[in-house]
Amino acid sequence: MSCDKHIVNLMHNYLDGDLTKQEEQQLRSHLQTCQACQKHFHELKRTLSLLKGNSDIQAPTNFTASVMSNLPKERKRVSYSRWFKAHPALTAAAIFFVLMFGGIFSAWDQDNQLSYPKGKNLVIKDDTVIVPEGVVVDGDLVVKNGDLKIDGSVNGDVVIINGDHLMASAGNISGEIEQVNQVFDWIWYHIKDITKSVFAFTNK
Amino acid sequence: MEAKIKEMIKSVKKGDQSAYEDIVSFYQSKVYAICYRMIGNSHEAEDLAQEAFIRAYVNIHSFDEKKKFSTWLYRIATNLTIDRIRKKKPDFYLDAEVRGTDGLDMYSQLPAEQALPEEEVESLEIQTVIQQEIMNLPAKYRSVIALRFVDELPLAEISEILDIPVGTVKTRIHRGREALRKRLRHV
Numbered sequence A: 001m002s003c004d005k006h007i008v009n010l011m012h013n014y015l016d017g018d019l020t021k022q023e024e025q026q027l028r029s030h031l032q033t034c035q036a037c038q039k040h041f042h043e044l045k046r047t048l049s050l051l052k053g054n055s056d057i058q059a060p061t062n063f064t065a066s067v068m069s070n071l072p073k074e075r076k077r078v079s080y081s082r083w084f085k086a087h088p089a090l091t092a093a094a095i096f097f098v099l100m101f102g103g104i105f106s107a108w109d110q111d112n113q114l115s116y117p118k119g120k121n122l123v124i125k126d127d128t129v130i131v132p133e134g135v136v137v138d139g140d141l142v143v144k145n146g147d148l149k150i151d152g153s154v155n156g157d158v159v160i161i162n163g164d165h166l167m168a169s170a171g172n173i174s175g176e177i178e179q180v181n182q183v184f185d186w187i188w189y190h191i192k193d194i195t196k197s198v199f200a201f202t203n204k
Numbered sequence B: 001m002e003a004k005i006k007e008m009i010k011s012v013k014k015g016d017q018s019a020y021e022d023i024v025s026f027y028q029s030k031v032y033a034i035c036y037r038m039i040g041n042s043h044e045a046e047d048l049a050q051e052a053f054i055r056a057y058v059n060i061h062s063f064d065e066k067k068k069f070s071t072w073l074y075r076i077a078t079n080l081t082i083d084r085i086r087k088k089k090p091d092f093y094l095d096a097e098v099r100g101t102d103g104l105d106m107y108s109q110l111p112a113e114q115a116l117p118e119e120e121v122e123s124l125e126i127q128t129v130i131q132q133e134i135m136n137l138p139a140k141y142r143s144v145i146a147l148r149f150v151d152e153l154p155l156a157e158i159s160e161i162l163d164i165p166v167g168t169v170k171t172r173i174h175r176g177r178e179a180l181r182k183r184l185r186h187v
């Protein structure tokens, strides 16, 4: 072990992958002639393989779970938003509900005018919409804020909002008839309506 | 993976705690091994590694996303461990330099009787022997050795983690390796 410390430095630099071609050549030729340095170099390499060879130390089981349970509580808002992400359909319904409530209520309040489809040969008497005998309404018929009397026929669904279907009438309805008279009915009607269009959209 | 980790960190920064779980499980063994190499017992290593992850979480907003997350995380872990070692054994040895600029001088620095007798060595797991010999190094050598041989980090990264010049990292690795060579020669 009487060699120049420069050689030992070269060994370490070599092990760190930090040697020029020229230095490497120098180390190589020295090692070929010097047994002591050869031994030294061999021991260094062996030390390295010992250190690296058992670097597969594993964290104890449940380590991650234990860290997670010791973290400070996260803000509520975020856990909600994550829940929303995990449940997109429910979230859509919830958001829809929140947004629509205001809109539906105001629509309910503001809109007290009789409304019915124009240009379908319907007859209006006071607040009653009449489908006269012999008249055929093609498509759905929606009447708002008024009663409906059907003497003719409707080729579609009938929806009466805030009004009555005058049962005395004897006309034909090919589809369903639906009466919406309460605020909640009204909301329900909207939800079904939107849901239908959502499904129609997603099914495309 | 680094890109994936960055995405997860963004979520954590927004407050999504669950995103942190994958980060912990990805780095747990590395951090644990670094702490273990430095502190020398599994119970304390687990404690320190846990603490490191919790601190990283609490301080996640101070992490600069342009940098490598592991560098920042390992820095927290090594600092915590060094602090613990200081508290445990506040003597000169911890900060002591292994004097000399090359391996040859190491012999005079490390008394021969500190190496384990051969019979004793044979009865121990090689892993335990290696760890014992690492524990005989001053703490600042241990941290360099731990980082270098647990995650095979480049010298420049170790320099950033420990906040010491690359030249110092190099010297410590050389000296630490030289000391271990001498101690593990008989294994």
Ligand SMILES: [Zn+2]
Pocket (backbone or CB within 6 Å): A003, A004, A007, A030, A034, A035, A036, A037, A038
């Ligand atoms: Zn030589």
